[in-house]
Amino acid sequence: MNITTRLVAFLFLCFSAGFTPAFAQTDTLTPEQARADIAFLKRKLDLLHPGMGYYTPRPRMEQLYDSLYNRLTAPTPYLAFYHTVSPLVAAVKDGHTNMSHRRNFIGKQTRYIPFFIRAVGDQYYISHNVSPDTSLHRGFELLTINGRPVGELHRELMEADRSGSDGDNLTGRRQWSLVQFADYYAAWYGSADSIAITYHAKGDSATRQAKVGCISLQRFRGMMQRRYPNEIDRRPNLSVRIVDSLTRTAVLRVSSFMNTGKRGPFQWAFNRRLKRAFRQLRDQDVQNLVIDMQGNGGGVVTNSANLLRYWMPKPFTMMEREEMTPAARTELVTRWNPISALHFSWQYKRNQSGGFASRSVRWRYRPRRHLAFRGNLYFLMNGASFSATTTVLAKTLDAGMGTYIGEASGSAYWGDFAGHFKTVTLPNSRIQVRIPLKKLTHAVTPDRANGFTVEPDFTVTRSYEDLLTNRDYVLDYTLRLIREGVVARQPIRTRPLQASR
Numbered sequence: 001m002n003i004t005t006r007l008v009a010f011l012f013l014c015f016s017a018g019f020t021p022a023f024a025q026t027d028t029l030t031p032e033q034a035r036a037d038i039a040f041l042k043r044k045l046d047l048l049h050p051g052m053g054y055y056t057p058r059p060r061m062e063q064l065y066d067s068l069y070n071r072l073t074a075p076t077p078y079l080a081f082y083h084t085v086s087p088l089v090a091a092v093k094d095g096h097t098n099m100s101h102r103r104n105f106i107g108k109q110t111r112y113i114p115f116f117i118r119a120v121g122d123q124y125y126i127s128h129n130v131s132p133d134t135s136l137h138r139g140f141e142l143l144t145i146n147g148r149p150v151g152e153l154h155r156e157l158m159e160a161d162r163s164g165s166d167g168d169n170l171t172g173r174r175q176w177s178l179v180q181f182a183d184y185y186a187a188w189y190g191s192a193d194s195i196a197i198t199y200h201a202k203g204d205s206a207t208r209q210a211k212v213g214c215i216s217l218q219r220f221r222g223m224m225q226r227r228y229p230n231e232i233d234r235r236p237n238l239s240v241r242i243v244d245s246l247t248r249t250a251v252l253r254v255s256s257f258m259n260t261g262k263r264g265p266f267q268w269a270f271n272r273r274l275k276r277a278f279r280q281l282r283d284q285d286v287q288n289l290v291i292d293m294q295g296n297g298g299g300v301v302t303n304s305a306n307l308l309r310y311w312m313p314k315p316f317t318m319m320e321r322e323e324m325t326p327a328a329r330t331e332l333v334t335r336w337n338p339i340s341a342l343h344f345s346w347q348y349k350r351n352q353s354g355g356f357a358s359r360s361v362r363w364r365y366r367p368r369r370h371l372a373f374r375g376n377l378y379f380l381m382n383g384a385s386f387s388a389t390t391t392v393l394a395k396t397l398d399a400g401m402g403t404y405i406g407e408a409s410g411s412a413y414w415g416d417f418a419g420h421f422k423t424v425t426l427p428n429s430r431i432q433v434r435i436p437l438k439k440l441t442h443a444v445t446p447d448r449a450n451g452f453t454v455e456p457d458f459t460v461t462r463s464y465e466d467l468l469t470n471r472d473y474v475l476d477y478t479l480r481l482i483r484e485g486v487v488a489r490q491p492i493r494t495r496p497l498q499a500s501r
Helices: 003-016 031-048 058-070 078-090 150-160 171-179 181-189 217-227 268-283 301-308 326-332 339-347 388-398 464-469 473-483
Strands: 098-100 115-120 123-129 141-145 194-200 207-213 239-244 249-253 288-292 319-324 348-350 356-358 376-381 403-406 415-425 432-442
Touching: 031 058, 031 078, 031 326, 031 415, 031 432, 058 078, 078 098, 078 150, 115 171, 115 181, 115 464, 123 141, 123 150, 123 217, 123 464, 141 150, 150 171, 150 181, 171 181, 239 268, 239 473, 249 268, 249 473, 268 301, 288 473, 301 388, 319 326, 319 415, 326 339, 326 356, 326 415, 326 432, 339 348, 376 388, 376 473, 388 432, 403 473
Parallel strands: 249 288, 288 376, 376 403
Antiparallel strands: 098 432, 115 123, 141 194, 194 207, 239 249, 319 356, 319 432, 348 356, 415 432
């Protein structure tokens, strides 16, 4: 097929689908284009999102939308329009609802701030420097970037993107926007060849200045490998490490609830590795299990249920309810797949609000018998412990088990908006917004919550010495608790489960 033929075919597909292709993406939108885009987004959110009005009342959402719509009276540069749309998405206050740039706005040509930045209290420090300027060392206090205080920039990025944090919870936004500060900065302010910084060198109160070149993502990763080869976390998901033979303590790293590889359907690879991990714990007679779920953004709920089966004392359900709006059906039932309608009817039924509810939500998981862990459970968590990870934490807390160390998780104790997703593309700017289609309500008792999220029993924060040594300060604190015999909740002793007849 020659170029002309391919072009004609492409045009036919585009027009038959009901939209006009943008061959050259404009950097400025007319008022009509900008208003059409934000109206399109508002309509999609109202139709599809099961949590509109849950965290922010609908009248407030309408008021915000009107104010944003009415200010679009002049030609708007692309990035300025991105900033205009952002408050509408952020106001939903749902960590699974997020916005991303049009295709190729962020790419190989993008240049990033060449630092990892970490906070100690209200101060910000360079923890890893991958810039060409090797005179900037770990522990230098970073004061300003391009004339603006770093704390002010951080707060702005936290408000602009609420990914990974539900409601008014701050820990998720604080964690993600700082760990991925360079990504957030490039997405909000655009790519830059260099930045001007002011800083304090270690042990020196004098304010110094420097101009630092920004680098590509490929170079960023390469410099990290060369300068900090021993500080890159290479622990495989579901790996076990004995950390204290005297107290018989092990760490199980659970970094994701996605499948561990491309091979094997139905998450079989994840379950095989999970079973291997708990067999190792049994064979080594581990009595104190530290489950490290820091930075675990979630994944497949079934996988989180399978992890829970290794310590839950009795059969359990994961969700109390799974609900969708009426319009969500059109996203799951497609004309090109006639089986999808049958499959949808088999999985969902009409609920009282006119939407749909899952038929299989009360599925009960039976605990493991032979490899069940009955010792002390310690959970390492932070704001980036989100979605299915918070489900594990909430279900365990609801069962009256575990000791929680670190900081509050990113998701709510009650549940979240997730399950299925629809990514909508605004017709003119081509900005993309991911919208969850399900409201998932955890099968937990509200009175057993220890906060809006799952809150830590022991809050642990980074010290300046932790920063300088790159110490795993949350794990160190936990090991001290174990050596002192401190537990927040004792393991539940149960009789062995009887085989079902």
